[in-house]
Amino acid sequence: MELAGKTILITGGTAGIGEQMALQLQGKGAAVIVTGRNAERLEAMRGRGFEAIQADLSMPSGAEAILNAVGDRDIDILINNAGQGVDHDFREAQPDAVAADDCIYANLNTPIRLIAALVPRLKQRPRAAIVNVTSGLAIAPRAGGPVYCATKAGLRSYTQAVRAQLVGTNVSVIEALPPVVETELTAGRGGKKMAAGECARQIVEGIERGRSEVNVGLVKVLQVVHSLSPALARKVMLRF
Incomplete structure (x- = not known):
C-alpha cells in the first residue's frame, strides 16, 4: 500500500511503538492523527506537526472522544496500537479487578468500538486498512500477565474473523505481533528487548507490502514453534 497522502489514525501514538510509527509514517508523506492521555506528550506531538487527540481508552468516553x-x-488507515498492562499475579498479591477491567477495555473493547464505527468510511476509500497491534503473547501467554495476554489473544481472534468478513472489499485487515519491546509497558523487565523504532519499521514495512500478518523479530520464531507444537510454545512462554 502506498502511504503518501493517506490519512492515518494511530491510538497510543505519543510514546513507544506508536510514536515511532507516527514519525515513520509522517516521513512517508502520510497525514497522521495520534491519540494519547498525557497532555505534555500530546502537545509535543502537535509541535512535530501531528494532530493529537486526548483520550483515555480504558473507558467508553475514550473512543467517543476520538470519534468526535x-x-x-x-x-x-486505522492503527489500534494503544496497549495497557495490569499486574495480575496471584503469586505476588491479590489482583485488582477494576484495574483488570481497565486493561480489558483499553486493549480489546476500544479497538472493537473504533473498528465498528470506522469500517463504513474505510469502505468508501479507494484502498484502506485496519492494523491491530497485538503481541507474540497472543499466540502463547506468559504466566505473569494473564489479563494482558487474554486481551491480545482476544484481539487476535477478532482480527482474524473481521479479516474474513472483509475479504473482497477494499479494506485490508492486518495484525502486527511485536516481541518484547523497549517501552514504558516493559520497564523493569529483564531480558533482551527490541528497540521501538525497529519494531515500528517492521510494522510499517508490513503495511506497505500488504501483509495480513506482521510477525516482528523473535515472534517469527515463536510462530514456527507454535506451528510445530502449540503445547511446546505454551510451555516455553508460560515460564516468563
Missing part, C-alpha cells in the same frame, strides 16, 4: 474529534473526515 475526527468527525466525518476520511480515514484511510
Whole structure:
C-alpha cells in the first residue's frame, strides 16, 4: 500500500511503538492523527506537526472522544496500537479487578468500538486498512500477565474473523505481533528487548507490502514453534 497522502489514525501514538510509527509514517508523506492521555506528550506531538487527540481508552468516553474529534473526515488507515498492562499475579498479591477491567477495555473493547464505527468510511476509500497491534503473547501467554495476554489473544481472534468478513472489499485487515519491546509497558523487565523504532519499521514495512500478518523479530520464531507444537510454545512462554 502506498502511504503518501493517506490519512492515518494511530491510538497510543505519543510514546513507544506508536510514536515511532507516527514519525515513520509522517516521513512517508502520510497525514497522521495520534491519540494519547498525557497532555505534555500530546502537545509535543502537535509541535512535530501531528494532530493529537486526548483520550483515555480504558473507558467508553475514550473512543467517543476520538470519534468526535475526527468527525466525518476520511480515514484511510486505522492503527489500534494503544496497549495497557495490569499486574495480575496471584503469586505476588491479590489482583485488582477494576484495574483488570481497565486493561480489558483499553486493549480489546476500544479497538472493537473504533473498528465498528470506522469500517463504513474505510469502505468508501479507494484502498484502506485496519492494523491491530497485538503481541507474540497472543499466540502463547506468559504466566505473569494473564489479563494482558487474554486481551491480545482476544484481539487476535477478532482480527482474524473481521479479516474474513472483509475479504473482497477494499479494506485490508492486518495484525502486527511485536516481541518484547523497549517501552514504558516493559520497564523493569529483564531480558533482551527490541528497540521501538525497529519494531515500528517492521510494522510499517508490513503495511506497505500488504501483509495480513506482521510477525516482528523473535515472534517469527515463536510462530514456527507454535506451528510445530502449540503445547511446546505454551510451555516455553508460560515460564516468563
